[in-house]
Amino acid sequence: MSDDDDVVVVGARPAPPSDDDIIVTDAAGNPIVIMRPIVPSSGRRHRGRRRPPPPPVADADVIELLSDDEDASPRVVLDPQAQARANALEENRKRERIVEAAKAKMRCPLCLDPYQEMASTTCGHVFCKECITLVVAKIHKCPLCQRKLATRDIHAIFL
Structure with missing residues (x-):
């Protein structure tokens, strides 16, 4: 590992698979919390059926904690796939708004009202x-x- 690397190994300890948070620090020593969604159990046990494994950490949201001040809000950093999905969703919403605005301006040449069907x-x-x-x-x-x-x-x- 060279001095230019941004990864700092804090220490390794075996963690049980039920841990919800993994705390890591960046090169500057700022803590980073990686959160995984918790899958609720149905309370019933099914023989022979295993619960699917938890999602990989790469799909999790990353929250950087920049200070110990409780009033400061953490900065949320989405993984690239989640960011791409969020961008695509926003783009679709933008297109829908444009189509709705265009439909409101278009009028039937017979009744001169906005199109119904x-x-x-x-x-x-x-x-x-x-x-x-x-x-x-x-x-x-x-x-x-x-x-x-x-x-x-x-x-x-x-x-």
Whole structure:
């Protein structure tokens, strides 16, 4: 081990597998707590069935304790996989907000209200399902381009 390594071996002691916390210090001597989720037991014992092993430490959240001050809050550092999952979840939420904002701005050309249930015709025009169904049933044409349509030419759109 060279002087540049960030790993400090504090001491090794065999720990029973039921320990919930493992305390390690970094190169500066600051304690780092690695926490594993506790799997609740059902209270019943099943013969021949073993409980799955606890998740590996690599999947755990890492909390760095920067001071002994009780008022200071610890800094939470997520492992790379958890951080990637959190980023993907936030990205999906952002996309959903964008889609919802766009849907609120779009309006049916027949009733001029925001779309209720979007439906498309074979000619590609988009309307509220109820609006276009009523129009096609009466005039058998697209109200925008006058193409001949039947009710089977109307398709639901899912965003």
